[in-house]
Amino acid sequence: MIYDVSLGIGPDMLTWPGDPPVEVDPARRLAKGDPANVSELRLGTHTGTHVDPPFHFIDGGRTAEALDLTVLVGPALVADLRHAGPSITPAEMDALAVPAGTERILFRTPNSELWGRTPVRFPDTYTSLTPEGARWCIDRGIRLVGTDFLSIERKGTPGHPTHVTLLEAGVIILEGLDLSAVEPGAYELSVLPLKILGGDGAPARAILRSL
Numbered sequence: 001m002i003y004d005v006s007l008g009i010g011p012d013m014l015t016w017p018g019d020p021p022v023e024v025d026p027a028r029r030l031a032k033g034d035p036a037n038v039s040e041l042r043l044g045t046h047t048g049t050h051v052d053p054p055f056h057f058i059d060g061g062r063t064a065e066a067l068d069l070t071v072l073v074g075p076a077l078v079a080d081l082r083h084a085g086p087s088i089t090p091a092e093m094d095a096l097a098v099p100a101g102t103e104r105i106l107f108r109t110p111n112s113e114l115w116g117r118t119p120v121r122f123p124d125t126y127t128s129l130t131p132e133g134a135r136w137c138i139d140r141g142i143r144l145v146g147t148d149f150l151s152i153e154r155k156g157t158p159g160h161p162t163h164v165t166l167l168e169a170g171v172i173i174l175e176g177l178d179l180s181a182v183e184p185g186a187y188e189l190s191v192l193p194l195k196i197l198g199g200d201g202a203p204a205r206a207i208l209r210s211l
Helices: 090-095 110-116 131-139 161-168
Strands: 002-004 023-028 038-042 050-052 073-080 104-108 144-147 172-175 185-193 202-210
Touching: 050 185, 090 131, 131 161, 161 172
Parallel strands: 073 104, 104 144, 144 172
Antiparallel strands: 002 202, 023 038, 050 172, 050 202, 073 185, 185 202
């Protein structure tokens, strides 16, 4: 079975405060006598389900089009953090009993329940990964970390240490997943970010396939 764990892109979707809003405007329409339907799309590079390359927080870091696609496709663990509090620490990670050799981990947290509400309003709190939790992932050879909110890090954290810790180590960050329909366990992950030249981020379509 295939699960689409991407957020739909449209004008009413939740965006990070201060990021560009999404606009989808009709540029041409058959109903107006145009030869085809064509729309103009305006959005930020960190809209909806998206990938953070190192360049997002590291000057001179790898940009979106240069990401290693072998990291974005392969076995992944959907970790059961449905009852987690606001912070994912090494203690929470230890409790997951992540199998040795895991390279991709996706956090299913209470955040996923947000995506079933209309409209989605920016929450006062959400579950995020601490810098220590990020180091835990690096020390165990994890190469991709995904989360079910627009940021893996707590809003307003000075210096963005969770992002910087992961990105300096070459770990790809996948944000904005909707895991509400996915049971924790092992899957095959496929993520295809837009090939934005020099991109500091890239919206992506992400799917999980049952093993």
